[in-house]
Each structure stands twice: as C-alpha cells, then as structure tokens.
Amino acid sequence: MSRIGVFICHCGRNIAEPVDIPAVMEATRAIPGVVYVDENQFTCSLPGQDSVRRAIVEQRLDRVVIGACSPRMHEETFRKALASAGLNPYLLEIANIREHCAWVHGNDRPAATAKAIELVRMAVAKAARNQALFPKEIGVTKRALVIGGGIAGIQAALDIADAGHEVVLVEREPSIGGRMAQLDKTFPTLDCSACILTPKMVEASQHPLITLRTCAQVEAVRGFVGNFEVDIKQGARKVDQEKCTSCGICWQKCPEKVPSEFEMGQGKRSAIYIPFAQAVPAIPVIDTEHCRYIRYLKFNEDKEEGKAPPQCRICEKLCPPQAIDWEEEDSLITEKFGALVVATGYKPFDPTVYEEFGYGHYPDVITGLELERLMSASGPTDGQVLRPSDGTPPKTVVFVSCIGSRDETKGHSYCSQTCCMYMAKHAILLQEHDPEVQSYIFYIDIRATGKGYEEFSRRAQEEAGAQYLRGRIAKVYPKDGKLVVQGEDSLIGRPVEITADLVVLAAAMEPNTGAAEMAQRLSISYDSDHFFVQAHPKLRPVETQTDGVFLAGSCIFPSDIPQSVAQGSAAASKAAALLNRDHLVTNPMTALVDPLKCTGCLQCVAVCPFNAVETQLSREQRTLAVINEGTCKGCGLCVSACRPGAIDLRGTTNQQLLAEVMALW
Amino acid sequence: MSPATYAYYPGCALHSTAKEYDVSTKLVTKALGIELRELEDWICCGASSAHTISRPLSISLPAHELVSAGKQGLPLVTSCAMCFSRLKFSSKEIQDPETREMVGQVLGEEVPENQEVNHLLEVLSREEIPVTRSLSGLRIACYYGCLLTRPAAVTQFDDSVENPQIMDRLLQRLGAETLDWPFKTECCGAGMLIPRRDIVIKLSHRLLYQARQAGANCLAVACPVCHSNLDLRQREMRSRYGDHFDLPVLYFTQLIGLAMGFSPAEMLLDHHFSDPMPLMREQGWVKKG
Amino acid sequence: MLTKDRIVPSADFCQRVEALSGEKITRCNQCGKCTAGCPAAYTMDLGPRQVMRAIQLGLKEEVLQSPTIWICLFCQTCSARCPMGIDVARTIESLCLMAEAEHRKPPEKEIELFHRLFVDSILRHGHLWELGLGGFYNLRSGHPLANISFVPKMLQKGKLRLLPPRTGRGARMRDIFARAREVEAARHKKGEV
C-alpha cells in the first residue's frame, strides 16, 4: 500500500469560501492509501512548498496529491518541490479544485464541496498508480542542414555558421541564388538584385563552416530533433570540381544550345553550362538530357534505330585541366544533423490555364519573371526591353495583377503578396529605360503594406506616370501586330480597351515543385496549397510541429526578400539555439509497447503523427512496434488505436484513467 | 464507335430560317450511314426567351424532348447550339430530384434522370468522312458561338472554353485551312436580333472584322442563330461601319457535304444572303460563266 | 427610384437573391472580370459587376429596374470566367424572374415584349412562327417596317413560313403552359421564382 500525502490549498479565500475545506479533508482521510492530509493558505508559496517537502520526509510519503489550482498553473512548481525532497517529480497529481470547481460552482457550496471531494479522490486513485519517470538526455549533433539555396536558405546558413556551427546547404539547381538571382532590381529601394545577392552567395561558398551541395536533393530523413540522419542524392556534374578552373571554354565552345531555365526560356545556354555568369559554384554541369556525347552513349546502349548523335566531346578535348569526367554518376550521401532548415521557395504559377489571356499563344504576353530577365543587363537582351515577337521596344505596356492569385476557379485563393510591388517596380524601371513607355496596371487592390511600399507604389503613379486601373482584365487578343486588352475600370464603372505592345502577367507564387513530397519526408504538415505549416502562425512562425525542423521563406507563404531574409535569420537563431545545447532532455511521458502483446498489426504506425513508431523483428522473427522515445510526443493516439492493448502511455496509463473513472462510483 | 441511330431534334429554325442547315444535315448524315429519327411531336425549347420569363417553363420545354428521346431509348442530337444549350441546362437542372419532380408535374410525364444530349458537331467529329473533293483553298474561321462551350460544367463540349478545336480539326481533315483567331466563342448578339438590332450588328461586325483580319475567306458555324446574325446583316454593317465584308457564312454541314461530293446547289448554298457563289467560282466548285 | 440621399446598405435583398439563384453573391470581390468581358456592357447602365455590387448593398430598386438584366445576352462569358466561381448569368436570370414575379414594368420594354411574344408563339403553335413573331412585335413595338427588307427573299427561298406551323400541338401546349403557371404560382407564394 502506498503512502499518499494530500495537501488542500485554500488559495486565500478563492477555494476556501465556496468549498468546505474541513469536509474535504475529512473525506480524504478516509481514502485507503492516504496517510497524511494537510491544508495551506497558499500551497504554491514558499512556506506552502516547505510544508509539502517536510511532510514528504517526515511522513515518508511516496505519492503527493495537491488539491489546488489548475495543473497548467503550478504542476512544474510542485514537481520541483517533490524533486527537492528526494521524490521523483512524476509521483505528483493535482486535483483542480479551483478553476474546475470553486470558481464555477461558487453559488452552490454543497455541490462544490461534493465535487472537490470527488476530484481529490480521483487524483488519489490516479496518484496511487503513478510511476517514477526519468527523462532521458540525448546528445545533439552540432550540424545543421539547410534545404534550399535561395536568399532565405543562404541567410539561414550564414547565420548558423556565424553562430559557430557547421552547415550543409543543399540546392537542387547547379547554383545557389534561387529566384532572387533572376531579378533585375528590387523594391522599394531599386538596388540591383545581383549586387546585393552575389556577395552573400560568395560568402556562403567561402565560409569555413558551410559546405555547399548543389545539384543535390534530400531523399530521406530519419531520426529526431538533435539526431537527424539525412540521405542526400548528389547529382553528377560530370565535371571534376577539384580540377575545374571555371575558365569557361567548355560552355563557350559547346555546340548544343538549349533554352535557358534561368532566362525563363528566353535565351539559350549550352549543354555544358553554368546557369548564369555569377553562379556559385562557378563549376559547369553537363545536362545529360541534351549533351550530344551522352545522347550518343545512350543511343548505343539502347540500340536505337536511325542516325546516331555525333560523338562530340568538344568540351573534353578543349578543357585545359581535363576536368570533364564522363564516368561520374549520382551518389547517395548519408549525414547526421541536429537541426534542419527548410527553405525550398516558390515557383511561378503557369498562366496558360487562362486561355483568354493567350499566354503561350501570343509571344508578347509574358510573365513578370520573364520581364525581369528582359530588363536585366545580364539577360538575353542585354537589358534592353524588346518584344519577344519582333524585337521592337514596347511603348505601351499593360500589367495584370492576380494571375493565379485570388482566383478560386483557376488558381489559388490567397494573395501572393509581392505582385503589387513588383508591378510598381516594373513600371518605374520601364519608364527609366525608356521615358516614352506608358504603363497601365490592372489591379484589384493595391497591397503595399511594407516599410516604404506605399510610397513606392505612389511613385509609380506620380513619377513614372503609370496609369492604375482598378479591375481584372477579361481577354487579350492580337490586332495589327499589337495586343488588345479588354478590361474594366471598376472605379468609373466602364469597360476599357487598351492596345498594347506588351502584356505582363503578374503570375502568382506557388510552392516549389515537390513541396508536398518534401513535407512528407520531413514529417511536417502542409496546407491545401502545399505551403508548409508553421507550429503557430503568430508565436512560432519559423518552427514546425516537428521539433528541430525550421522553415524560412516562400515555402511557408509568398514572401518578398526582406521577409525571406528575416525568416532565414529567425530560423537560424532557432536552429543555433538548439545546436548550442550539449544535450536535450526528452519528455518521459511517452508511449511504450508491450512486446508480448504486440501483434505487429502496425495500426500505431498508421496513426502516429510523428513517425515515432518504428518496427523491429523479434527473436522469433515477428514484426514488433517499438516507440522511438526521442520522437514520441506523448499524444497517445497509438494507445487508443492499439487493438490488442499492447501500448500504454506513461503518465496517463490505461490503468490510471480507469482508476480515475472508478473513483467516481 | 458511335451509335448509328439518333433521336433528332432539329429545333424551330431548321424548319424555317435555317432550312439549308436542315437539308445539309440530313443529306450528310444519310450519306454517312447515320440515321436521324426526327422526334415526332417536338416543340420549341424556349430558346433565349423562356428562361427570363418562367423558370418552370424554361426547364420543362427542353425536358419535353428529353422525355421523347428517352421513350425511344435513343441518344438525342440537335444541330442548333441554342437548343443544345437549353437541353443541356435542362438536363443539369433535373439532376435535382425536386426539380425533376416539378418538371414531371408540368409535362404530366415522368422525366428520365439521364438522357444523353449531343450537338451534331460532336457526332460528326467522331465519323470517318470520305473526301471526294478536298476543301483546300478555303481559309475558314470556325465560329463556335457562346453556347457550345459555356458553361463548361454544363455543356462538357470541348476541352477548351476559349479556343475550342473540334470543328477546326473536323474541317482540317476535309482539307480546309482553319484559322487561329481569337473570337471563336465571342457572342454574336444571339436572340437580340429583333428587339436590339444595334447590339447584334455591333457584335457580329466585331466577329466578322476579326475573321477577316485573320485572313478568312469564309466562316463556318454550327448554329442557326449565329448564322442569321452573321449572314443577314452584312449590308447593315457596311452602312454603319463602312466595312464591306462579303464573307460567306456556311454551316459546317454544308462544308462536309461539299467535301463528300455534293454540289453547292444540293447544299443550298444559294440560300445565303452573303453570297458564297463568288468564292465557289474562285475555288473552282462552280464553273465560271 | 432614389428616395434617399445616401445609400443605406442592407443584407436582406442579397440573401433573397442568393436563395433564388443558388449563387453566393457575397463571394464577389468586385474584380470586374465579368464586365471586362461582357459583350453588351457598353450599352448597360450597370455592368454585371455593378449589378453584383448593388445586390450586395441591397439596392433592390436599382437592380430590378436596371435595363442590364434585360440586355444580358446570357452568353455565359462572365460565368465561365468568374474567378470566384459565381454564375453571374444565372444571377441575372433570377433577377429577370424576380422582376417578372413582381409584375414590374421593364425598362427595356421592347426586349421583354419580344421574350413575351416569343413564349406566346410557342404556346400557340408549339413551334416558333418567325413571321408571326416579327409581325406582332413590329405592331406592338411601334416599328411596323423593321426588318421587313429581308422578308421577300426569305419567303422566296422557303426560309420563312407565311402561315403559322400546323403542328397540332395546341391542346398539349395549353396543357403544359397551364400547369407551368400553376407551379409558378405555387412557387411565387413560397417566395421562389
């Protein structure tokens, strides 16, 4: 029989007035197992805690029940009191006789008293079945993985590395830089995107604690906070990074030209290429789909019919340091990390679904990102804005907002946040390029909520002379080599028709290709648009429900550069704070599988939100569920899903819950 | 393989203003071995008028034909885009059991829940058409009108609402050149011809202007209402906008007939107001002289 | 008819239109894509977007007295393109029916007259009698010579019927119309159209 001590708190008059405390104490004394009952004015006060400690020692108590306020208030306080008296802190139970009793039944003393007695009885019944629990300490792998080498990922990597931790930065493309590298200038300051980004890219590549892995992708993630194990697929460049001097002969001489992804298909690159001049690393990569020699090899291997592609190999012949390595294949690397930062970014919405706007049908209907490349001095037109159809400079340009945003039938219901500002920027820049340009901007609402944004948007109207028209457009069609745009100005309430040279669609930002698969690999949630879900939208904006996995940038929601950088830094500070610790204390209230009862049905695996249930083979080769205590959060979903009743939850066992219920009768 | 027998709902216009559409439809389908059994007691679908006057009537009138076709156990086909639209809307409305009951009450008959409704274009686009005289030389702007593709959820007509291809592909197979033009599904003014002729002339002018811009030497249509608006009013457009189009507007069935070897006279090409004969002569369909 | 100097917004009318049309008018965010693509917007006093707004504000008189609801061609362009998935044409159709149920004098009386004569022709003949419809319309609208220049050639080519079509559907049509009117009256009583 246990030796349980019960302490009833008056909480001044908070409990003592609505509840007859002597009656509660008297009833409690009669409960089997209770050897000591005491009362306090304020049990949470130092004298109150002292009385508990003293009683534990003097009365040799092995369980403690405190009838007081909500455990959400003082559970931690009293657990510490128990510990300081030498008792395992998990041998404490609290009967919530204030919030759940005294304060809600204040006008009915007998009922409140009767309820308080029962609440204490339930707590005693549960406490009698409490077990000593021992949190585990686990080590922390003091390295971080940053997934995605756009501005958010670069910022996160730099900040974590500056805090003194090793970082691996994984990027799918051959260069880091992300979408920001494609931009010409940035709002609202109009500083050149490359000028502010390139130094950061170089810094990341030269930081002693940062390892860049470009052409690489995360394949699988195992483990838990502090101890992740990640498989990274390192794509083959077929160029030896050690030997390559980035001299550029290969990509200049390669005869195979294909549309450049970086230029949004508006310019050409060779089959061996760096995506853009300032690429980091500046090591070329061979595009195995287009390289003539690789096509020749595949042709022979597959014994295809027809004429074989030429055995080109010009790059190999001309490469001074002989860095071309045809033998190099993709490889799988497994590394350990303590924290993960996910910054996988966005991709632009494909406007071809709007048949009425003719994107993809009429060459002079382009997207905002395509215009960025046309405006960029390093772009396919050397910074001259020219119409894709005939190469003439456009004089009348129509911008259309909300292409795929705020559209529940063909796009997304959300606002992409950045378009209003970049349309204003484009209007200002076009006017700077050519003062004769007249811009028209169709908008539904101007969303200019950042610092200096509203002023910037005004500048487009007042100084750059952009004509803002409130309304969506309905159709774009060609007429005499130009484009007729049909819209409405909803402020005057009349249909509008503008004959334009160029139409620029502000395509929505949507999560990058493969976002949902990435979320599944990381056991984090994603919403119906496939943006990643934060642990709390306000108070934990860069954390996820999975400890140790942090988020930054447009993979959370469309973000502009300042926001992405801020989130990168925020995620880095969270990751660094985690990596600064030598060990982590686990929550001991985790699930536990009884291997004798487990039938291996693995219902638990199916319901566990944290992938905390692993499987093992027993000695007789039976599949058994095993809980990973590092990952288990103690929700208990597996317990109620377990048909043979093989799983229990420490701290809220089936027996304890049953005892609480039985104590009522 | 499409069934060879259909319940045929011509609609009012095909017995009057669109006589040439009816005649060409019957000749072409017969030659292709498709049997069109004209519904015996068909009535008007209510067209563009009934639905603004009475909802029970606007659903019940087309449902009358759904009932008749259902009794014969045949899929329904119509040549008129307006009728097609009304039939499709009615089919959709009667998916709701309460509405179906209401319509049953109005018609005094049980209304079938699912009756297949086709536009003739859908049926003929599935056919192998034997070409004896290629349509090469014709640069056709295919005009679908508003009601074949819209609303997509109701008509389920073509993959594309704004730029349908079904008629283009059909006529291409017959050797014609069809044009990529942006007004394939813009409205011609529909039933406003009598009360607001100004709207019809303005909208139809816009269409013909765009068709000519695109380089068309004729238009192909699949609706008698569109045909009237585009064919009949070219002279008024000329006096109002100064544009002298003289663009023949032909039913797609007439074009199929020509390709299958029927003569322009058999296809009643002389029934149009905007005379197709100069084009026919120029293209060698009819001997000059 | 504006009786007040300022609009007093109210939700009742909007809720009623939503119930009759089955469309969620409050979803409209006034983007204007409907008006932008409307082929007849140029001749409307309120474009489709403004009609939606007027419904949202509860401006019943403005909406039901607007020529727009009669000018609408029901080409479905607005409905097909609405980013919020609102069937604008269906909404306007419901407004026509509301105006009819209230026996309002339509501002575009010729269009409404045409629709009525059209439906009347169906009632009489089962089919449309184009010449009859045109003739009656011309007489009733006061434009006796309108569209008359086409008639001789059309008659000659057999594209117009001089006499009404003899379909023998008279009794059947009277039947259908009578029951439709009954159903309609019952629906009006319930506040439906």
Place this chain on the structure above:
Amino acid sequence: MVASPVNSSTDSDLRIVGFLCNWCSYAGADMAGTSRESYPANIRLIRVPCSGRVDPMLIVKCFEMGADGVLVAGCHPGDCHYGEGNFHTRRRLALLRPFLDFLGIEQERLRLEWVSATEGKLFSRVVADFEQELKKLAPRGVAA
C-alpha cells in the same frame, strides 16, 4: 425526493464524465473558471494529452459504471497540438456510436465538442447544454 429551494445540487443526480485534451479544452475549462462562467456541478473532468488518447472502451466503461453522459472535448479541427489527433477522435467516436446503440445506450449520451483554450464561455455552455439534453432522456437503468 424533496428538492430543497436553496440547494441546487439535488436538481439533478446526473453523472457526467468529461475527457478534455490538455492543450485546448482543458485550458478552455480553466478559462471558464477564470472568467467565472458557471456550469452544472455534476460533471467530472479528466485530463488527457489529446482527445485521440481517449480509448472508446474507456467511454463504454463509464457507461457501464452508470454514467449518464460522456463528453469528449478537443481542439478545433486543424488546431490539434499533435496535428491530426482530433480527426482520429472524430472517426473513432463515429464508429463507437452504433455500438452504443447495440448496448442500449442512447447515442445522445456521448458528445464530442471542439473547445479552444480561449473559449471558456463556450465550454460552460456546452456542459449546460449537454446536461439539459441528458435530462430529457430517461434516467439510466430505468429505461426498458
């Protein structure tokens, strides 16, 4: 039994057991206390980490012991601290309901509610409502 005019505790001898998830509903009940939103005193609240922890057999046990009603309360859908625990709760309780029928226990005696940490008022309303509903049913053990 003679009802005392001052002692409302004899108004109803119902027994209601409530299982509240720690993160939302238990906190919501705390909030009801903090804001003194009184509710019937015949409910006994048991804290569980997640509403998904509530084993259907435990609910059956409550009824077997003679409970008049069982309330399970969790976070609103989408707000679960563990992501999706409340969806499992919803599914499991839906499956349990026909079984209650089989046991001769009215389905109305089992209630699932979503109460957030800030919804003290809602919590007290839920309990009061539930009690009223239960009062309408024949007392447990008396029904045929």
